[in-house]
Each structure stands twice: as structure tokens, then as C-alpha cells.
Amino acid sequence: MxxxxxxxxxxxxxxxxxxxxxxxxxxxxxxxxxxxxxxxxxxxxxxxxxxxxxxxxxxxxxxxxxxxxxxxxxxxxxxxxxxxxxxxxxxxxxxxxxxxxxxxxxxxxxxxxxxxxxxxxxxxxxxxxxxxxxxxxxxxxxxxxxxxFIGDDEENPAPTLRDQGPQNPDKMLEELIESMRKMYQDAKLVHGDLSIYNILNNNEKPVIIDVSQSVVVDHPISMELLNRDIETLLKDFSKFGASASFEDVKKEITG
Ligand SMILES: Nc1ncnc2c1ncn2[C@@H]1O[C@H](COP(=O)(O)OP(=O)(O)OP(=O)(O)O)[C@@H](O)[C@H]1O
Ligand SMILES: [Mg+2]
The missing domain is CATH 3.30.200.20 (Phosphorylase Kinase; domain 1)
Structure with missing residues (x-):
């Protein structure tokens, strides 16, 4: 052979x-x-x-x-x-x-x-x-x-935010909003399924995953998806004790 x-x-x-x-x-x-x-x-x-x-x-x-x-x-x-x-x-x-x-x-x-x-x-x-x-x-x-592979030195995968919430919710929410801004303005994409299930808590740094359904901003449903992503994120984070206004966050993301 x-x-x-x-x-x-x-x-x-x-x-x-x-x-x-x-x-x-x-x-x-x-x-x-x-x-x-x-x-x-x-x-x-x-x-x-x-x-x-x-x-x-x-x-x-x-x-x-x-x-x-x-x-x-x-x-x-x-x-x-x-x-x-x-x-x-x-x-x-x-x-x-x-x-x-x-x-x-x-x-x-x-x-x-x-x-x-x-x-x-x-x-x-x-x-x-x-x-x-x-x-x-x-x-x-x-x-x-x-x-x-996102995980620690012992080869354990990073938990999702669903399994391990942030120690500093305000800080992590801010980082996620900045990520969404980059995604929208620079990558020209909208995630479309953003939630605590699709964000890994990598040693208190958020890592966004599962972007298969993410759409280009020109896609006819991109705004609908962006609104839903923001709503879900803010709802999830309000449970962690961090809050922000929908309108402010949307403005920050879309510029
Ligand atoms: N790069 C990665 N490093 C470590 N763990 C990962 C990585 N990608 C995915 N995972 C783990 O696998 C899980 C599932 O991954 P992902 O969300 O991409 O797929 P999914 O939700 O099963 O996809 P779908 O909903 O389309 O079936 C994640 O919640 C995470 O725990
Ligand atoms: Mg997933």
C-alpha cells in the first residue's frame, strides 16, 4: 500500500x-x-x-x-x-x-x-x-x-455563559457590545443566534461561537435578527445583574 x-x-x-x-x-x-x-x-x-x-x-x-x-x-x-x-x-x-x-x-x-x-x-x-x-x-x-479549541491548559473546553456566568457582568456586557459593533461595522455580519448558549466564558473573556446562521448586513432579515440578538443579550445579562438600554446598545452597534 x-x-x-x-x-x-x-x-x-x-x-x-x-x-x-x-x-x-x-x-x-x-x-x-x-x-x-x-x-x-x-x-x-x-x-x-x-x-x-x-x-x-x-x-x-x-x-x-x-x-x-x-x-x-x-x-x-x-x-x-x-x-x-x-x-x-x-x-x-x-x-x-x-x-x-x-x-x-x-x-x-x-x-x-x-x-x-x-x-x-x-x-x-x-x-x-x-x-x-x-x-x-x-x-x-x-x-x-x-x-x-477554546479551553484551558488542561484541555478542558471553556464553559458557555449558560454554565458559568460572568464574575463582572457589566464589564462582559460592554465587551460583548464592542464585539457586536465590530461584527456589524467591520465584519458586516449579524450573529442571528446570540445568547448565553453561544458565548464561551474563556477565563472571563467572552468568545462568540456558532456563526453558521450569521447573515451579511445586506440580508433582508439582518435588522430583525440584530434586534433579537440585542434583546436576548440584554435579557440574559439582566439576570446576571447588568443592564443597558436597547436603543443605546443598538446605536453603539450600528454607529
Ligand atoms: N471552538 C470551540 N472550542 C471549545 N468548545 C466549543 C467550540 N465550539 C463549540 N464548542 C462547544 O460545543 C457546543 C456546541 O457548539 P455550537 O454552538 O457551535 O454548535 P450547536 O449549538 O450544536 O450547533 P447547532 O445549534 O447548529 O446544532 C458549544 O456550546 C461549546 O460548548
Ligand atoms: Mg450553539
């Missing part, structure tokens, strides 16, 4: 062996995640030296699973794998249609999910260019997105 192929094969075997999916729930999801096509995608990522080992699950969401992986260079990475079977195609189509970057006319579910993952990758890049605190995207391939 070609040494590169055999290496990739060994890698994949290793990846699968070291998947270390422990809980019953994870095992069920495991078989759901790794359909043949997904395995092929992981195989390709291993073969092109992006991914060495796929470790345990960080999260099992509605449409995607996030795993901890090891990059070829030894770094821990986050591996987000979208399940084709449980994806919300109506939503994906709706959000993608109004986005001039995508000319996807397809109704093919797999192609839609691939476009969706590509959208998350491109959105993360735009956020990064706007100097926002988001995970650094590494590569998007089919239904798999590799990105920087």
Missing part, C-alpha cells in the same frame, strides 16, 4: 479507536454522526494531515456534534460535525438564499449542509479579520469544520 494511504488508514483506525465515546448517549450519537460519507471526510482530513485523533465529544447539539481532536502538529482542535439527518434544511435555505456570497440553488440536503458549514467557516474568518474574539477557523470540508 502507498505509505501515505496506509498512514491515513492507520490514522483513521487510531481516530476511531480513540474516539473514546463513553456515555450511552454519545455512543448512540456516534453511530449517527459517523455515516459513511462523514467517515470519508474524516479520512481525507487525516490524510491531508489536518487531524490525527478524534477524542471525546464536547457537545451534542441539535444539528451538530463537537468533538475534541488532535491536529497533526499536536494542538487540540475543535471538530464540529453536522449531521445531515437532523439538519434544518428550511432554515438553511432561507438564510443562504438572501446571502449574495452563496448562489446555492440546490435542494440537495447534503449540498446545503456543505454550504452551511462553508458559511460558518467564512463567517468565522470575517469575524477574525474584524478582530473579534472567535475560534480561529482551520478548514471546512463537507459537513466537518475544524477550528481552534
Amino acid at each position: 502507498d505509505p501515505k494511504v496506509s498512514k491515513a488508514d492507520a490514522n483513521l483506525q487510531k481516530m476511531l479507536a480513540e474516539k473514546r465515546i463513553k456515555s450511552v448517549e454519545d455512543r448512540r450519537v456516534g453511530s449517527e454522526v459517523f455515516d459513511q460519507k462523514t467517515l470519508e471526510t474524516l479520512y481525507k482530513l487525516a490524510n491531508s494531515n489536518y487531524l490525527n485523533i478524534l477524542n471525546g465529544a464536547i457537545s451534542t447539539g441539535k444539528e451538530a456534534n463537537v468533538f475534541k481532536g488532535v491536529h497533526e502538529d499536536g494542538h487540540i482542535v475543535a471538530v464540529k460535525i453536522y449531521r445531515i439527518s437532523t439538519s434544518d434544511f428550511k432554515k438553511m435555505q432561507y438564510y443562504i438564499q438572501g446571502d449574495p456570497r452563496f448562489r446555492v440553488r440546490t435542494t440537495n440536503k447534503r449540498q446545503l449542509v456543505h454550504a452551511w458549514v462553508n458559511k460558518e467557516f467564512r463567517n468565522l474568518n470575517r469575524c477574525l479579520e474584524a478582530k473579534m474574539d472567535v475560534p480561529n477557523p482551520i478548514i471546512a470540508k463537507n459537513n466537518v469544520l475544524l477550528m481552534e
